[in-house]
Amino acid sequence: MSFELPELDRKKTQDAVEAALDKYRMFKLISFEEREATTTAAWSKTPRSDTGVTSDQTGDIAAHNIDAPMARKLHCEKIERAVKRLHPKERKLIEERYMKEDYVFDYVVYSQTLGISEATYYKYRWRAFYKLALILEIAVTKKNE
Secondary structure, eight states, rough: OOOOOOOOOHHHHHHHHHHHHHHHHHHHHHHHOOOOOSSSSOSEEEEEEEEOOOOOHHHHHHHHHHHHHHHHHHHHHHHHHHHSSSSSHHHHHHHHIIIIIOOOOOHHHIISSSOOOOHHHHHHHHHHHHHHHHTOOOBBBBOOO
8 A cells, every 4th residue: 555645736725725724824923812801781771571592791701712712822822733743944934034034035035035036035934834734624625636
């Protein structure tokens, strides 16, 4: 039995990896704001009717305040573990371009930070995306038609 690496849909896989890295950067840059329960009653002219649905506002808020930060933390840890598994050149490229700050451009990373040619940069970036897509299980394979 032989194992062959899948042929990926380059554009869709790149979009999926960039979306995961953008989500990582947003979670790192934007702090989580906890929700708070309202303490004043809402007044309405329309009479209340029984909908058969019970609401636990405090419980929902407490669950959100625990679950949302944990989900953010787990996503960031997953991305960081995946990036640490890359080759050092690929890791540096991904960290500099996608994991530090917004508005970092490809040409700045390959010319000033890494000191490599544009073609080499895009070759390393695709290899890194390929590996990350497989590690994170977000790879989009080509359909053989």
